[in-house]
Amino acid sequence: MDTLKIQYLDYRYLLVENYKNLGLNEQELVVLLLIDNVEKEKPTLVTSDQLALKMAIDEKEIDKILVSLLERKFLSYITLNDIMVLSIQNTKERIIELIKRDLLLSPSSDLLKNKEEELTKIYKCFEEKMKRTLTSIEFDAIHSWLQDGVKEELILEALNECALNNKYVTIKAVDKLIIKKLTSNDRKKEGYSIVDEHNKKDIDEMIEIASYDWMHD
Numbered sequence: 013m014d015t016l017k018i019q020y021l022d023y024r025y026l027l028v029e030n031y032k033n034l035g036l037n038e039q040e041l042v043v044l045l046l047i048d049n050v051e052k053e054k055p056t057l058v059t060s061d062q063l064a065l066k067m068a069i070d071e072k073e074i075d076k077i078l079v080s081l082l083e084r085k086f087l088s089y090i091t092l093n094d095i096m097v098l099s100i101q102n103t104k105e106r107i108i109e110l111i112k113r114d115l116l117l118s119p120s121s122d123l124l125k126n127k128e129e130e131l132t133k134i135y136k137c138f139e140e141k142m143k144r145t146l147t148s149i150e151f152d153a154i155h156s157w158l159q160d161g162v163k164e165e166l167i168l169e170a171l172n173e174c175a176l177n178n179k180y181v182t183i184k185a186v187d188k189l190i191i192k193k194l195t196s197n198d199r200k201k202e203g204y205s206i207v208d209e210h211n212k213k214d215i216d217e218m219i220e221i222a223s224y225d226w227m228h229d
Contacts, residue, residue, distance in 0.1 A: 022155050024048065026107050034106055036086070042067060043077050044086065048100050052148050055092040130164050131155070137168055141175045153183045157190060166193055 024045060027034075031041045046066055047058045060074040067074065078098075081087040086106070090099045134154060139146055146154075157167055170189035175181050 022152060023104050023107050024152075025155075026111065027103065030107065030110055033110060034086075034103075035084075039067075039069065039073075040077055040081060040086070043074065043081065044100050044103055047087070047098050051097055051099065055095050055097045057096050058098050131158070134158075134164060134167055137171060138181070141171055141181045150183050153187070157187075162190060162194070166190065169193070 027044065028041065031038075036044070043063060046063055050056060050058050050062075060071045060078060063074050064071045078087065082089075086100065086103045088099050088102050089096055090101070091097070131154075135146060135151065138150070138154065154167070158164075167186075167190065170186050170193060171181065173189055174185045178185055
C-alpha cells in the first residue's frame with residue numbers, strides 16, 4: 013500500500029463503505045463528503061451555514077458535528093495558499109490504515125496487491141500522456157472502467173490511440189474509444205453488442221455531477 017499514492021485511492025468510495033468501522037455516523041459521513049467536495053475544487057473555509065444549505069439539519073447541529081469531528085481528529089484546520097481551510101486529510105489517512113490492516117488479515121492480499129499495481133500503472137500512463145497530475149474526478153473515472161470489467165490492456169490501448177490522434181488526451185475522449193472497442197469486440201464474438209452509450213456508465217454525466225459546485229449553488 014505504501015507504493016500507492018493516496019490520491020490514487022478512491023477514498024470517497026472507501027469512506028462510504030467503511031464509515032461505520034471508523035466510528036462515524038451517517039450525518040458525519042455526509043459532512044465529510046461535502047467538505048471534501050468543496051475543498052477539492054477550490055480551497056475555502058467551509059462553514060456550518062454553507063453545509064446547512066445542503067443538509068436537512070440546522071446550523072447548530074452541524075456545528076456540533078464539526079466540533080466532534082475536529083476533536084476526534086477526522087478534520088483539521090490547515091493553510092493552503094494562505095487560506096485557512098477545513099481538511100479531511102486525517103480521515104484519508106485513517107482509511108489507508110484501515111485498508112492496510114484489512115490487507116494484512118486478508119487471505120487474498122496478493123490479489124489485492126496485483127490490483128493495486130494495475131491501478132498504479134494505469135494512472136501513471138495517463139499522467140504521462142496528459143502531462144499533468146490527474147484530478148480526483150479523473151481517478152474515479154478510470155477506476156469505474158475497471159469496476160465495469162474493462163481490461164487494463166484495452167484501457168491503455170484506447171489511451172495510446174487517443175494520444176496519437178488528438179492534440180490533448182481527455183477522459184471523455186478515451187471513454188468514447190473504450191465504448192467503441194467494447195462494442196466492436198462484442199460484435200465480433202457474439203454478432204451483436206451489449207455495450208452502448210446508454211447502458212455503460214456515462215462518464216460525461218459523472219464528471220459533470222462531480223464537478224458541480226454544490227456548496228455555492
